[in-house]
Amino acid sequence: MTAPVFPDEAPDEVMDAAFDWLSELNSGAPLPAERRRALTTWLEAQPAHADAFAEARGLWADLDWSEALNAAVLPAEPVATPDRRRLPRRETRSGRWKRWGAPAAVAAAMLGAVMIGPDLHRQVMAALWVRTVETATGPAEIRRIVLSDGSRVTLGGRSTLRVRMEDDRRKVELLEGDAFFDVAAAPQRPFTVAAGDLTVTVIGTAFEVNRGSRGAHVAVSRGRVRAASAESVAILTPGEAATVRPDGSLAVQTFDPAGAGRWRDQRAAFRDAPLGQVVESLNRYHPAGVVLEDPSLADLPVTVAFRFDQMEIALTALAQGKGLSVRRDAAGRMVIGRKRGA
Numbered sequence: 001m002t003a004p005v006f007p008d009e010a011p012d013e014v015m016d017a018a019f020d021w022l023s024e025l026n027s028g029a030p031l032p033a034e035r036r037r038a039l040t041t042w043l044e045a046q047p048a049h050a051d052a053f054a055e056a057r058g059l060w061a062d063l064d065w066s067e068a069l070n071a072a073v074l075p076a077e078p079v080a081t082p083d084r085r086r087l088p089r090r091e092t093r094s095g096r097w098k099r100w101g102a103p104a105a106v107a108a109a110m111l112g113a114v115m116i117g118p119d120l121h122r123q124v125m126a127a128l129w130v131r132t133v134e135t136a137t138g139p140a141e142i143r144r145i146v147l148s149d150g151s152r153v154t155l156g157g158r159s160t161l162r163v164r165m166e167d168d169r170r171k172v173e174l175l176e177g178d179a180f181f182d183v184a185a186a187p188q189r190p191f192t193v194a195a196g197d198l199t200v201t202v203i204g205t206a207f208e209v210n211r212g213s214r215g216a217h218v219a220v221s222r223g224r225v226r227a228a229s230a231e232s233v234a235i236l237t238p239g240e241a242a243t244v245r246p247d248g249s250l251a252v253q254t255f256d257p258a259g260a261g262r263w264r265d266q267r268a269a270f271r272d273a274p275l276g277q278v279v280e281s282l283n284r285y286h287p288a289g290v291v292l293e294d295p296s297l298a299d300l301p302v303t304v305a306f307r308f309d310q311m312e313i314a315l316t317a318l319a320q321g322k323g324l325s326v327r328r329d330a331a332g333r334m335v336i337g338r339k340r341g342a
Helices: 011-025 035-046 046-061 067-073 096-116 120-127 277-283 295-299 310-323
Strands: 134-138 143-146 153-154 160-165 170-182 191-194 197-202 204-214 217-224 225-228 232-237 240-244 252-253 268-274 289-291 303-308 323-327 336-339
Touching: 011 035, 011 046, 035 046, 067 289, 120 217, 191 204, 191 217, 197 204, 197 217, 204 277, 217 225, 232 240, 232 252, 268 277, 268 310, 277 289, 277 303, 289 295, 295 336, 310 323, 310 336
Parallel strands: 170 191, 289 336
Antiparallel strands: 134 160, 143 153, 153 170, 160 170, 170 204, 191 197, 197 225, 204 217, 217 240, 225 232, 240 252, 268 303, 323 336
């Protein structure tokens, strides 16, 4: 039996291959090493392959669970919190859903653990249970999230976070914006946050990650993290922060740990920060938005601190102190520019 791996596979072919694998797992004989490698390759080749396995999730609710069988084949720690909602069942031309039936299909998946070994079984179970969840916030919205492992995340305005919990690791990607993490300790399950060129790996700590057009930044308020970029690695302790430079290396700075994630309390503070970076950050918390009329102002260093409800007054005072002007355009945005005749 072969399990095809083609980029242009039809949905029916993928489902047929999934059932072929389940049939082989339940053949009564241990799966040879080359077949175990082939199954691993098939599961990782395309998201559709894992999704085909995930179709079986809709069958779990039909089972009369055997606690003895569960204890023998299921991991001691759940791969993820199961979602017991029934998924729509895919109809295939082969009619294999009808021939197998719910109990046989699920029994094959579970009994396969005995024949293929715990390592490959964890991969199969991950394909069945693991899901990627994406969360996004709107302008000026701050959302607090509790992950399935007990870790807590505060997501800033106009931010997007993607979370994937697996049995041996916890993977998070910050697609844009601000996020503050208070990670539940689990030494056997590393917690990794990716933000563009920056990767942060922790075991149990609290830290902030920001991702914008100028790159990614991490600041540690408790514990230790490993920050890695394409060119360098740094171990950061409380009061240390790292930013990815344009050349891919890390620039490490010190800061007051109490100042990490000020946006969680509706506050902002910048010291000698480029005006462009300040504007990009504030746009996550100003509904209408802030823009620079002259792009050359983006590199102007500024120092300012204020509450979000003071943002417009603070920006006006900042602009005046730098010899700039602030006005509103037709869209209601705050426009920072040079004074006329300057």
